[in-house]
Amino acid sequence: MSDFFSMGGHGFYIWASYGMTALFMIVEVLVVVLSNRAVRQRLTRMVRAEARTSHRQKD
Amino acid sequence: MTEDGLFVAWRAMLVRDLTLAMRRRADVLTSLFFFIIVVSLFPLGVSPEMAVLRGIAPGVIWVAALLATMLSLGRMFSDDHQDGSLEQMLLLPQPLSLLVLGKVLAHWLVSGLPLVLLSPLLGMQLGLGADAIGLLMLTLLLGTPVLSLIGAIGAGLTLGVRGGGVLVSLLVLPLYIPVLIFGTGAVDASLGGMDYEGHLSLLGAFLVMALLTTPLATAAALRISVE
Amino acid sequence: MGFKNSIAWYYFSSPKNFYALAGKLIPWFWVLAIGLIGVGLYMSFFVAPTDYKQGESYRIIFIHVPAAWMSMFIYLVMAAYAIIGLAWKVRMADMMASALAPTGAMFTFLALWTGAFWGKPTWGTYWVWDARLTSELILLFLYIGFISLQSAIDDPRRAAKASGLLAIVGVINLPIIYFSVKWWNTLHQGASVSPTMAPKMASIMLTTMLIMAIGFWMYTIAVVLMRARRIVLERERQTGWVRELLLGEGK
Numbered sequence: 288m289s290d291f292f293s294m295g296g297h298g299f300y301i302w303a304s305y306g307m308t309a310l311f312m313i314v315e316v317l318v319v320v321l322s323n324r325a326v327r328q329r330l331t332r333m334v335r336a337e338a339r340t341s342h343r344q345k346d
Numbered sequence: 347m348t349e350d351g352l353f354v355a356w357r358a359m360l361v362r363d364l365t366l367a368m369r370r371r372a373d374v375l376t377s378l379f380f381f382i383i384v385v386s387l388f389p390l391g392v393s394p395e396m397a398v399l400r401g402i403a404p405g406v407i408w409v410a411a412l413l414a415t416m417l418s419l420g421r422m423f424s425d426d427h428q429d430g431s432l433e434q435m436l437l438l439p440q441p442l443s444l445l446v447l448g449k450v451l452a453h454w455l456v457s458g459l460p461l462v463l464l465s466p467l468l469g470m471q472l473g474l475g476a477d478a479i480g481l482l483m484l485t486l487l488l489g490t491p492v493l494s495l496i497g498a499i500g501a502g503l504t505l506g507v508r509g510g511g512v513l514v515s516l517l518v519l520p521l522y523i524p525v526l527i528f529g530t531g532a533v534d535a536s537l538g539g540m541d542y543e544g545h546l547s548l549l550g551a552f553l554v555m556a557l558l559t560t561p562l563a564t565a566a567a568l569r570i571s572v573e
Numbered sequence: 574m575g576f577k578n579s580i581a582w583y584y585f586s587s588p589k590n591f592y593a594l595a596g597k598l599i600p601w602f603w604v605l606a607i608g609l610i611g612v613g614l615y616m617s618f619f620v621a622p623t624d625y626k627q628g629e630s631y632r633i634i635f636i637h638v639p640a641a642w643m644s645m646f647i648y649l650v651m652a653a654y655a656i657i658g659l660a661w662k663v664r665m666a667d668m669m670a671s672a673l674a675p676t677g678a679m680f681t682f683l684a685l686w687t688g689a690f691w692g693k694p695t696w697g698t699y700w701v702w703d704a705r706l707t708s709e710l711i712l713l714f715l716y717i718g719f720i721s722l723q724s725a726i727d728d729p730r731r732a733a734k735a736s737g738l739l740a741i742v743g744v745i746n747l748p749i750i751y752f753s754v755k756w757w758n759t760l761h762q763g764a765s766v767s768p769t770m771a772p773k774m775a776s777i778m779l780t781t782m783l784i785m786a787i788g789f790w791m792y793t794i795a796v797v798l799m800r801a802r803r804i805v806l807e808r809e810r811q812t813g814w815v816r817e818l819l820l821g822e823g824k
Contacts, residue, residue: 291618295757297630300694304633304687308640311679312792323803330810331819338820379623499742503735507725517739518719521746524753531757552749563742566659570734 355440359448366425367456373421374456381414381461385468396473397444403472404533410468411461411486411495412522416515419497422449423568427505433572434552442568443561450491450498450561458490474533481536485529488549492525495556495564502567525552586665588805589814595798602795609788616781633691634778639786641684641705643793644712647677651719652744655737660723667733668808670740672801676793678716684709704758708751725809729808 292298360402367374389399396416426432435445465486502517504510532545585591600776617635658666688706689699700706719736727731809815 297628297694300630300690301632304636304690307686308636308683311683315676315679315796319799319803323799326803326807330806330815333673333810334816334819338816386675478735499738503722503739504725507722509725513721513725516714517718520711520718520750521742523711524746524749527753557746563738567735570731570738573731 352440352444355438356444356448359445360452363449363452364455367452373418374460377414377418377457378460378464380417381410381464382468384410384413385471389472390490400473403469403474404478407465407468408474408526408530411490412519412526414461414498415457415490415493416518418453419501419514419518420511421569422453422498422501423505427572432461432568436572437515442565446498446561446568450494453498454491454494454567455459458494462486474513478533478537481542484546485532485549487552488546489525489529492552492556493522495560496521498564499560499567502564502571505568505571525549528552546570586663588665588668588809591665592802592805595802599795599798602791602798604792606788606795609784609791613781613785613788616784621777621781630691630694633664633687635781635785637684637687637691638782639789640687641709642786643789644677644681644684644709647673647680647793648712648715648740648747648817649744651677652740655740659734659737660739664808667737668801668804669797671733672797672804674716674719674723675800678713678720681709681713681716685713702758704755707758708753711750711754712747715747718754719743762770
């Protein structure tokens with residue numbers, strides 16, 4: 288097992304590369320998911336608020 | 347429209363921009379002094395040894411020229427944009443790219459050509475010989491118009507954008523790299539006793555290509571920014 | 574056949590239809606991406622043999638090369654969308670171009686990062702002014718310019734058009750920049766580095782790299798479609814279908 292992680296002495300370089308790649312790809316997905324959710328919530332609030340005011344005006 | 351009409355419009359634009367620039371000489375001088383100061387910093391920052399300076403001289407002068415051109419790009423369209431004359435230009439029957447070419451030529455005459463004329467002085471300060479200085483001037487003469495032409499696209503795109511001055515350098519500097527490479531490459535090659543004609547031909551080719559294509563891109567950028 | 578295709582393109586160039594289709598496709602691209610990257614990872618660590626010259630460190634190329642491919646490929650696709658957006662005024666194409674840029678920039682950065690960590694054990698330094706690395710760095714600058722221009726302009730339509738034009742200017746300049754840098758590199762007799770491998774191993778390595786590259790590609794499509802859906806909602810928020818969609822949500 289530790290043989291696998293040491294990678295013949297090059298473990299640092301290999302894991303730094305694979306680790307950074309994994310980190311960036313996962314963080315990118317998280318950022319996209321979270322900001323999508325935030326935008327949806329913000330827009331939904333805006334649309335609801337507008338719908339309410341236009342409703343009131345009709346009454 | 348006759349060809350004469352096109353030429354008249356082009357010349358009118360050139361003369362107008364030159365007149366405006368002459369009224370604001372301080373702006374022009376500022377970027378020239380910037381050029382001189384940046385070059386003068388290198389002996390202080392790197393080493394006063396002439397042998398060292400001679401090696402980096404072409405690169406230093408060229409990079410300073412890129413930065414000095416960059417500083418003056420903001421002026422190319424911003425005043426016309428603010429006082430509304432740019433919108434009038436968009437409405438003219440003459441092709442916008444032709445008018446752009448006139449403006450770019452004015453910009454080069456005011457901010458590019460002085461750099462070419464000043465470069466021998468800076469070349470001497472950095473220990474270049476007469477041949478190398480002549481060649482440096484020639485590369486700047488071929489290269490600085492390309493800088494103005496490409497820079498015009500960036501200036502058009504960032505028109506009226508907040509932080510446009512810094513942004514334009516971000517957009518345009520990567521596109522300047524080929525000119526930088528062949529401009530300094532020619533002088534380096536001649537210092538190393540190698541053939542430099544290929545470099546000059548390529549710089550000339552860049553100039554022709556830029557003359558033919560960038561005014562169209564700049565005109566498109568202006569339409570996007572003004573509409 | 575051409576007619577039917579053109580109808581399909583027309584149909585999905587409407588943001589509403591795109592939004593619905595992308596929503597259905599995204600899970601499938603995630604399945605493909607995770608599957609392919611999983612297989613690629615397994616192959617790069619357990620199937621591909623140790624290189625006789627470089628030892629284990631060469632395994633970095635299984636992510637380095639696909640990341641570098643993606644960085645260039647995404648820029649080309651982005652510029653193609655920008656051309657479609659500007660020439661035919663297809664709004665959806667503009668939105669796709671802006672959705673692609675961050676992922677392209679990320680792969681460019683990863684190509685540089687993994688290149689540096691592959692370079693250290695292979696040639697002894699993290700960075701050399703090699704033609705490929707230098708061009709990759711300039712590509713990163715081009716992506717950053719695109720993203721900064723887009724975020725600096727407040728009006729989204731102008732932002733899309735301006736950055737689209739910049740992408741087109743960039744893609745025309747890219748070959749000129751690349752060959753200039755290459756020439757500059759040979760002139761200065763600088764380091765030129767490329768992954769060397771023994772001929773016998775080449776096929777298994779190539780297969781692994783291809784699987785990884787397709788996996789990255791599927792990942793890109795999935796993330797970009799997700800991001801494009803958000804951009805659609807933001808830009809189309811005044812339209813009826815977005816309002817209905819959002820109002821119907823919390824009920």
